[in-house]
Amino acid sequence: MRNRHVDLLLNPWLSDTIRLRAKVIQFLRQYLSDDGHxxxxTPILADTAGGAVARPFTTTATEFQDRRISLRIAPELWLKRLILGGFEKVFEIGPSFRNEGIDLNHNPEFTTCEFYRTYVDLEGLMSKTETMFLRLSRVVATTLQYECRNIPPQEIDFSPPYRRLDFIxxxxxxxxxxxPDLTSLVAQSELLALFNDKGITLPSLPTxxxxxxxxxxxxxEPQCITPTWIINHPECLSPLSKSFIHPDNQQRVAARAELFIEKQEFVNTYEEENSPEEQRRKFEEQLLHHEGDPDAGVDESYLQALEWGLPPTGGWGCxxxxxCMLFAGTNRIADVLSFGTLRNVVALRQSSKKS
Known part of the structure; x- marks a missing residue:
């Protein structure tokens, strides 16, 4: 892996995987452009990482030596500012960064596609996703047949509609x-009792x-083998999405859906919260669940931007x-990155120093 150029020369499957990645990105860019996006x-460096809950990479800039600069963990808040600025449909394909662990599925530097469009609800977002993935699967099938023949085709049926699981x-x-009522003061203690009763291992910092x-x-997630939507997440899991009272159980839930395939998440989409007051409440409640986290905070600049009036907006991220791992049939993220994970990149540099 340290000599990636040699791997690419000797392993036709690996080089085909990189070609397939290019085809997937090309399709997404063309599909969204044709749909009017x-x-x-948007900025990769800023004074706040924004857009998701994760530990950011931080650095300093010679121009702002008294301030901490962060690499973005998601472009979401920047893209929604563009919607506030009058754009109706925008998208970005680019890198994001999270200063967290490396494993088979995760790398600190990763690539996402996010789009935002006005006047679309969750049903519309899910329908658009199903159409997009069906067309993408056909493009991939043709690519594997004629251009990337060293990759065996994956037997996944992307025909809509997809199965749905209502979270609660x-x-x-x-x-x-x-x-329990997940907004109540006893929610945590009752959930802990449930974990104890079922013998489920507690997460670190069990908020x-x-x-x-x-x-x-x-x-x-273990139920999600074929393409499956998990919908209506508890509100506390989605502070940036609109929420409502679930008619069947009276819980506060988010107008959100996650698409899982083969037990892995591929798409996160929701109706964006556009009320400044509600967004502030959700930011502040989010803080209650992140005590001791120096990176947690209320994004005042985003709240001020919302005061200008965000129209009904749907957001989508993949x-x-x-x-690319799914379509290449690999369970290693390193296989779909030109030079592998950050561990491989750092090892390459260290190897060159020793030689």
Missing amino acids: IEVQ PAVEAAVGQQL VPRLLDKLSSTYL GIDRL
């Missing part, structure tokens, strides 16, 4: 009991969002690397 580039009812069915995320990964 404008491709944009599906978890309750799996554990055999009702979940309500992390406990709910663990329930999803334990009971819901991890390019994982999507």
